[in-house]
Amino acid sequence: MTFSDPSPREPAARASRPAAPAAVPSDAPDDAAPRSNAWQRTLGAASNPDLKLAMAASGTALSLFTVGHMAGNMQVYAGRERFNEYARMLRRAGAPVLPPNTLLWVARAGLLASAGVHVLAGTELTLRSMRREGRTVAVTARQVTLRIATVVGSRPRPALPGRPLGVPTSAPEQPTGAPTGTPKASRRAPFAGAFLPDRSGAPRRRPRGRRRTLPQLVARSMRSTGAVLGLFVGYHVMDLTTGTRPAAARSFEHGDAYGNLVSSLSRPVVAAFYAASMAALAGHMVHGLRTAALDTGLTGTAQRVHRVDVAAKAVGAVVAIGNVSIPVAVQIKVVR
């Protein structure tokens, strides 16, 4: 393997693997001299269900925060004074007893710890699943970049003068003069099959009736949506908490939460980015809550699987729609 394998849990029976040329020779050094580092002693020593429990606990904490955050956000519709008063209340919570900002920093520390646990456990679980599948980080990264390149290369491009609308093809161009107004409808998998597993030369295209639906693709995109959410949170904090330029708007002013929100979301690109991130949040939360219910043993019957599914979809949809409504409202000048 081309990455340093952090885990000593490689089963001895796994001497040979199918169809993974890079994977076969490299287990020897790990088996011969098992290194012990902090990662191994903590994450590497935990079993899969325990790591999943850690994911479930930290993910549920973060989900509860997003629910509360969304509910707080809704006060933006109650006007500038109410919203700014809410922001001041958050800073002064526990005021007479505790110094200001104490509870705020406790909450921040808890969220940061949850996010850290979530990312670390997710990384270890991902590495484990890759090892079990006989993949390596390097090969997977290559496949992912190849897929991204494929998607970028075949994306539908806007019609410009002299360039027909639609998906560029490597096939010979149609004779000029042919109708070019509409893109040719293709029946390929969503995103040009970019999220289908790459099996070293095996076909991307699954058989009729077995192609993956969008919810299935979203469910297997937890790592991508999680990365989007991580980047989004970084931007969101710089934009509306610290007011760091260029993330924040030019007129950022500490203490005026309402004004900062409006001036930030008045920028159409930022509003679109917030909306897209909320789509990622919805996808991540729906499948995350579902999986958390599995990992805590709640889905013992088919009826409960169904109920959890409905509840997870409802929570994810409510949070995402509630949050998305704000950039939309700012853009259409309902909130200003």
Added chain:
Amino acid sequence: MLLTVHVWRQPDAETQGGFETVHPVEAREEMSVLELLDAVNETLERQGDEPVSFDDGCREGICGKCGVTVDGVPHGPDRNRASCMQSLNAYRDGDEIFVEPMRAGALPVKKDLSVDKKSLRRVSKEAKFPVAMKALNTAGCISCGACIAACPNGSGQLFVGTMLKHLPPLAKTPEERDERAAKVLDAADQEFGPCSLLGDCTEVCPAGLPLQNLTSVTRENLHRKFPDRYPAPQGPEDEGSEGAGAEKK
């Protein structure tokens, strides 16, 4: 109909394999995947090549020996059928089919399309082999390994969960029950990857095992870690504590 079949050739476990194109293969829609491979071998023999080897068994969908990956789907295009019970309804005259072995780290390729399914057996042995087989038989699992092959994480949680769900009534004492479950959990951790609830396993499982069987693994793990808070699941009828929506606020 005439099909072009790209079939995986790999001389042994160590050598790198690749697809070999076999054309033409005379097929009918009602043929199973294994019958298609028979037709592939007829073409190969006619052309003077070595026939492709694949796992073959009862051809009635009950032995769990067979299993190949067809166009990226373990067992084949029909849902919840073993390779020997599939049909070729998804294909039309002139189509290309990619047939490769089941893909999973726990199922190393032996030769061509034939894979080593001993990892399933190693997990079963931890629960006293005859007892594990009885539990799996009760549930209908034929230990074909398709759930592991379908899972992008290489997780066998559908197999393990089904076994754990049906193990408890077969134990004489609670201690025996807990010990077997713990051993199975450890072995599964060594052999298989983590579950992400993607549900691909339930689409390919020839026994049609349901998604809620996955929960047995997590419940056994919780019982093992916190025996006081989580009582031992007592078998397939024990549905666990009520409160599906508890954490959903």
